[in-house]
Amino acid sequence: MMNNSNINHLQGPVCSLPLQHNDQIVIGHGSGGQMTNDLIKNVFYQKFSNPILDMNNDAALIDLLLDNDKKGFLVTAIDAHIVSPLFFSGGDIGRLAICGTVNDVAMLGAKPLYITASFIIEEGFSINALEKIASSMQLACQEANVKIVAGDTKVTEKGKSDGLFISTTGIGWVPASRQIGGQFARPGDAVIISGTLGDHGIAVLEARGDLGFHSTIQSDVAPLNEMIEILLTEVPNTHVLRDPTRGGLATSLVEIAYQSEVTIQIDETSLPIRPTVQTACEMLGFDPLYIGNEGKVIVILPEADVDNALEALRSHPYGKAAVRIGSVVQNSPGRVLLTTPLGSNRILEMLAGEILPRIC
Amino acid sequence: MEFLKNYRNAELIKSLLNQIRKITTRPWKLMEICGGQTHAIMQYGIDQLLPENIELIHGPGCPVCVTALELIDKALIIAQQPGVIFTSFGDMLRVPGSHHDLFSVRAQGGDVRVVYSPLDAVKIAQANPKKEVVFFAIGFETTAPAAAMSVLHAQKLGLINFTILPANVLVPPAMHTILGSPNNQIQAFLGAGHVCAVMGYWEYEPIAKQYGIPIVVTGFEPLDLVNGIFMAVKQLEIGNHLVENAYPRVVTRTGNRTAQGIMEKVFQPVDRKWRGIGIIPQSGLDLRTEYAQFDAENRFEIGLIDVMESSLCIAGQVLQGLTKPFDCPAFGNECTPQTPLGAPMVSSEGACAAYYRYMRAR
Amino acid sequence: MCLGIPGKIVERYETAGTKMCKVDFGGVIQEACIETLPEAKVGDYTIIHAGFALSLLSEKDAQETLTILQEIAQLEDEEKNDLLFTSNEK
Numbered sequence: 121m122m123n124n125s126n127i128n129h130l131q132g133p134v135c136s137l138p139l140q141h142n143d144q145i146v147i148g149h150g151s152g153g154q155m156t157n158d159l160i161k162n163v164f165y166q167k168f169s170n171p172i173l174d175m176n177n178d179a180a181l182i183d184l185l186l187d188n189d190k191k192g193f194l195v196t197a198i199d200a201h202i203v204s205p206l207f208f209s210g211g212d213i214g215r216l217a218i219c220g221t222v223n224d225v226a227m228l229g230a231k232p233l234y235i236t237a238s239f240i241i242e243e244g245f246s247i248n249a250l251e252k253i254a255s256s257m258q259l260a261c262q263e264a265n266v267k268i269v270a271g272d273t274k275v276t277e278k279g280k281s282d283g284l285f286i287s288t289t290g291i292g293w294v295p296a297s298r299q300i301g302g303q304f305a306r307p308g309d310a311v312i313i314s315g316t317l318g319d320h321g322i323a324v325l326e327a328r329g330d331l332g333f334h335s336t337i338q339s340d341v342a343p344l345n346e347m348i349e350i351l352l353t354e355v356p357n358t359h360v361l362r363d364p365t366r367g368g369l370a371t372s373l374v375e376i377a378y379q380s381e382v383t384i385q386i387d388e389t390s391l392p393i394r395p396t397v398q399t400a401c402e403m404l405g406f407d408p409l410y411i412g413n414e415g416k417v418i419v420i421l422p423e424a425d426v427d428n429a430l431e432a433l434r435s436h437p438y439g440k441a442a443v444r445i446g447s448v449v450q451n452s453p454g455r456v457l458l459t460t461p462l463g464s465n466r467i468l469e470m471l472a473g474e475i476l477p478r479i480c
Numbered sequence: 481m482e483f484l485k486n487y488r489n490a491e492l493i494k495s496l497l498n499q500i501r502k503i504t505t506r507p508w509k510l511m512e513i514c515g516g517q518t519h520a521i522m523q524y525g526i527d528q529l530l531p532e533n534i535e536l537i538h539g540p541g542c543p544v545c546v547t548a549l550e551l552i553d554k555a556l557i558i559a560q561q562p563g564v565i566f567t568s569f570g571d572m573l574r575v576p577g578s579h580h581d582l583f584s585v586r587a588q589g590g591d592v593r594v595v596y597s598p599l600d601a602v603k604i605a606q607a608n609p610k611k612e613v614v615f616f617a618i619g620f621e622t623t624a625p626a627a628a629m630s631v632l633h634a635q636k637l638g639l640i641n642f643t644i645l646p647a648n649v650l651v652p653p654a655m656h657t658i659l660g661s662p663n664n665q666i667q668a669f670l671g672a673g674h675v676c677a678v679m680g681y682w683e684y685e686p687i688a689k690q691y692g693i694p695i696v697v698t699g700f701e702p703l704d705l706v707n708g709i710f711m712a713v714k715q716l717e718i719g720n721h722l723v724e725n726a727y728p729r730v731v732t733r734t735g736n737r738t739a740q741g742i743m744e745k746v747f748q749p750v751d752r753k754w755r756g757i758g759i760i761p762q763s764g765l766d767l768r769t770e771y772a773q774f775d776a777e778n779r780f781e782i783g784l785i786d787v788m789e790s791s792l793c794i795a796g797q798v799l800q801g802l803t804k805p806f807d808c809p810a811f812g813n814e815c816t817p818q819t820p821l822g823a824p825m826v827s828s829e830g831a832c833a834a835y836y837r838y839m840r841a842r
Numbered sequence: 843m844c845l846g847i848p849g850k851i852v853e854r855y856e857t858a859g860t861k862m863c864k865v866d867f868g869g870v871i872q873e874a875c876i877e878t879l880p881e882a883k884v885g886d887y888t889i890i891h892a893g894f895a896l897s898l899l900s901e902k903d904a905q906e907t908l909t910i911l912q913e914i915a916q917l918e919d920e921e922k923n924d925l926l927f928t929s930n931e932k
Contacts (some may be wrong), residue, residue, distance in 0.1 A: 396869035464525025476570030480515035495915035516844035597893025674844035729903035
């Protein structure tokens, strides 16, 4: 990067202007030197500040002994976020980066505690946008009651990345008494979804602008850990939790059906889909069952606990539209059957490849 | 129009299905030539709900299945040229050419973009004057006016970097081929509702007469489909062979004359090869010479293409309703939706993919 | 090849001399070209396919078709009830 300040070759490149007047990320911000420190201090530390992060070491020191007399497990998950565009109705890449990983950890019934975040930023990226995204991440952290305790920043040359990529790792803790996973669905279980399907995927498509439609559809991106804790307190015997993100409800159900070696039957008339989302899907030739969600959870649990579970979910703002959608019917691995409003059945496969609009 | 929801009313549909059951005394074979109808039939499981002796055969109505391999290979070659933005409807991206598909071209750095409308491709050309923008004009008569308008609009804008790769096909010639085959078993047709919205249904009257078969113009909601089948079976049972319109809210006998005029202005009928079936005379559309500068085949000199189709694939027989997918030796073995040998297994509306899913559901 | 759903025209305009419109599909607004259906007015319902208006949707015909089918369903119900009635009488 060219600059005409006094360059001391023993220091790294130094920007001649104070950071707040520099509105674009430049290669120097990734050099590891003063510019990087300034960027981290003024954008990230300012927003994410907490005692662990503020120790400012290369790694975070975490005390995980929550309940001395309870055996438990460390839970960790990682997610990379490359969503385009970065801002969409209802959210942005920052909120997605926090909620996605918080939710992954929560799907094992774990309490999410800490997040680490890596930022790969393209040269020329707006610092103002970066600040907005960091603020969004901090708000999501506050809502989810998690702390960002470590991070990393790299800058690529223009054209070598797509604006901004964020990777987040989540760390949580689950008591040993909770056994929740995709392998625990059993015949006789009920299947619940916590709310409307397809909102996030359609909101992002709309924001991308290629398909040229406008609507009031908003992404549902949200941290679900608080709602899940309420559910698991009411129904500790929950078998499966899964957030139907990329690939949609259908793909997640097929995965669970394979993991648990069961057949799942879903009643199409029970599926909660906003009319606008349904319309957008019909217009473009999408199937809402394959569109991603970022604020919903599939719950599979014993039949006897359905009413309690629905009550628990509906008591939380993110679960108001929770509804039972089907059952685990038998031990025949990997099948998901959808019963249509006419009473016929069709198989739901996993999403093969990309979701594409069709004319046919 | 809120009341249009009634076209999905389960009770109405079930009672109509009962009526079909009541009036059916013999086995009948019906065909639809429309990917959209095939999709709706699969989505609602309508073929499962019909009486056992009524068979619905999925004809060559899906552009994914019928676009000639040569054209797909040409599309792939063009898409790989530097400086080209290749645009297509989403349906085509997964279709295998002789060696690969548009997805792999994109993975190797080709600029391949999905568009919802051909006018979006024109917009892309406007926004990228230094690039050559090509639109893959697949589809039936429903889509041909849109492709034609994209050429006229590009002409109005004075664009010199926009071309289309003409690949549109027409339904009536395909019906002649199917019905004229000595092995034909199809006894009635469901006419493609939106093809007829454009073309009207007067073209089907001589076909119904020549082959003595009923043709019922049918829509896409489940009630429309069951009603179309009901009207066709009613005719079959009494030996009629008329063209009836079960989609009058959208289709008229003469169709959309303006849209037809736009098509005629820009396109002319040509012989076209249908994948798996062969050349069907006067079944395709090419640009008229006045619009030659918008023809991608002229802009990019591609030359002869050596295509490679799987020798195991009997798609043509399946598309014409002459063989069932599960009678194909490769079905479910070498050929599955994950490892498709031919187009009808690739496309979610393809007969082979549909049978594969349905049979697994049983 | 026929994915087309009904939408209401809410605005008409021209872009570079080509007639266009905004269509409301029920909360989802999309731009479409009406060169293929120049007589369409604001307030009309049309079938839109690949961004083009193919045909007007006739409310009258839509209702008529439904009425015929509803009558068939009613007859069906009456027959069922008759059967039940007769068998109950026995």
